Amino acid sequence: MQSSRPPLCPSAQPGMVNCVAFGVIQGTSTEPRVAWIERPIPVTEDLLALTGPVPPTQVLRLAAPCQEDACCHFDGTDCQLAAKLVQILPSVVGSLPACQIRPDCRWFRQEGNAACERCPQIVTYYVNPTEELSWAATP
Ligand code: SF4
Numbered sequence: 001m002q003s004s005r006p007p008l009c010p011s012a013q014p015g016m017v018n019c020v021a022f023g024v025i026q027g028t029s030t031e032p033r034v035a036w037i038e039r040p041i042p043v044t045e046d047l048l049a050l051t052g053p054v055p056p057t058q059v060l061r062l063a064a065p066c067q068e069d070a071c072c073h074f075d076g077t078d079c080q081l082a083a084k085l086v087q088i089l090p091s092v093v094g095s096l097p098a099c100q101i102r103p104d105c106r107w108f109r110q111e112g113n114a115a116c117e118r119c120p121q122i123v124t125y126y127v128n129p130t131e132e133l134s135w136a137a138t139p
Pocket of ligand 1: 010097099100101102103105106107108115116117119120
């Protein structure tokens with residue numbers, strides 16, 4: 001169910017206002033999988049320090065209010081990153097992940113279940129992205 005609240009970006013950066021951690025990257029470097037946090041945690045300096053020496057976005061999935069026109073992926077209506085990810089990536093789950101931000105997630109609002117079926121393989125800071133991910137991340 002969607003809410004009337006402003007949408008959240010589910011691949012946010014730690015410096016964004018009202019940022020929360022909602023997932024932890026598990027799996028392997030070639031096959032990452034997000035484990036969803038039962039209750040999203042506000043991002044603090046202490047939390048970010050825990051991921052050192054790697055960048056927080058290599059370990060955590062963060063959400064924050066969508067920056068819309070300030071983001072290179074927003075075309076004025078849609079998040080083109082979400083649109084591309086749904087277009088090029090395979091579904092990796094048989095049912096929707098237990099994600100706590102779903103009612104507010106921009107990707108879900110825009111792409112529906114297809115976004116959630118692909119989301120578990122998304123790492124915001126990917127060290128060796130595949131060609132497909134590089135293409136998707138290029139505005
Ligand atoms: S796309 Fe789906 S699984 Fe991913 S953050 Fe949004 S609601 Fe959660």
